Each structure stands twice: as C-alpha cells, then as structure tokens.
Amino acid sequence: MSVGKAGQVGWRLTGAAVAAIAVACTGLAGGRVAAAAEKDAAPVDFAKQVQPIFKESCVKCHREDPKNPRGPAGGLKLDDKAAILKGGKAGAAIVPGKADESLLVKVLAGDVKVGERDIHAMPKPQRNQAFKALPDEKIAVIKNWIDQGAK
Numbered sequence: 431m432s433v434g435k436a437g438q439v440g441w442r443l444t445g446a447a448v449a450a451i452a453v454a455c456t457g458l459a460g461g462r463v464a465a466a467a468e469k470d471a472a473p474v475d476f477a478k479q480v481q482p483i484f485k486e487s488c489v490k491c492h493r494e495d496p497k498n499p500r501g502p503a504g505g506l507k508l509d510d511k512a513a514i515l516k517g518g519k520a521g522a523a524i525v526p527g528k529a530d531e532s533l534l535v536k537v538l539a540g541d542v543k544v545g546e547r548d549i550h551a552m553p554k555p556q557r558n559q560a561f562k563a564l565p566d567e568k569i570a571v572i573k574n575w576i577d578q579g580a581k
C-alpha cells in the first residue's frame with residue numbers, strides 16, 4: 431500500500447517535472463521555434479514579392495499591348511492584381527487558398543490540358559528556345575501568396 435502510494439507520488443512528480451520542462455522549453459527555446467515557424471508563414475507581399483516575378487517573366491506577353499491586336503496571351507493579363515484574379519480564356523487562373531489547384535501554378539510545372547486546349551508550360555519560351563522553368567524560390571513565393579488567399 432505504502433509502496434503503491436510512493437509510486438504514485440513518484441509518477442506525479444515526474445509528470446510535474448515534464449510539465450515544468452515543457453514550460454521552460456516554451457519560454458526559452460520557444461522563441462527560436464516560433465521565429466522559424468513565422469518565417470514560413472510570413473505573409474507574402476504581392477507588390478514587393480509577386481509582382482516583380484510576373485513583371486520580369488510574364489507580363490511582356492500577358493498584358494494589353496496596342497501593337498498586338500490579339501490582346502494579352504491566353505486572354506490573361508498579369509500586370510495588375512484584379513486582372514490576375516479575373517483569369518483568362520481558361521477561366522480563373524488562381525484559386526485563392528489553393529495553389530495546387532490553380533492553373534497559374536500548374537503551368538509553371540509543365541504543359542496543361544484544359545478541355546480541348548493545350549496550354550504550354552510557362553513562361554512560354556521564345557520561338558526555337560527550350561522551356562526554362564522559373565527557379566523554385568520564385569515558384570514558392572507565388573504558391574505561398576495563393577495559399578495565403580492571393581491578397
């Protein structure tokens with residue numbers, strides 16, 4: 431009986447010790463862990479991080495151009511946010527909150543078939559040139575922006 435009690439007390443102490451260690455960890459190391467998590471979840475700034483990627487790699491084809499009566503490629507303008515959210519001939523290019531379901535993300539990885547249409551991998555290369563995908567970091571920025579709601 432007394433052994434049992436001692437055992438119980440021992441267990442309780444251990445439990446308390448574990449709780450104390452947990453609290454200490456949250457207080458001390460927790461700062462670093464939180465900082466790392468925050469980095470992953472840091473809100474993507476459209477104007478500072480996303481727009482420059484489109485501007486550099488996409489907008490020359492995806493914009494209204496008086497010299498090109500056919501209009502923006504695929505009917506999709508990528509030079510302002512409202513137009514990006516509106517989409518193109520294939521409909522919405524972005525599903526806010528769902529990067530993996532967004533056409534704009536899919537075409538960064540390779541050719542995509544939408545109904546009867548074949549859409550090339552983007553950025554579409556110049557004639558006679560090979561496709562060169564955007565660097566992974568840029569794709570990650572675009573995906574994070576969409577996953578965070580494309581705001």
Ligand code: HEC
Pocket residue numbers: 484487488489490491492503504505506517518519520521523533534537548549550551552553554555556564
């Ligand atoms: C050299 C011109 C060119 C560049 C650069 C380019 N695109 Fe395109 N894009 C096209 C053309 C042309 C189409 C029409 C479909 C096709 O021919 O593949 C298209 C279609 C699309 C579509 C489908 C639109 C729809 O609704 O049918 C998406 C999404 C897209 N591009 C995204 C991008 C992104 C993102 C970039 C930059 C990373 C980019 N494109 C760069 C020419 C270009």
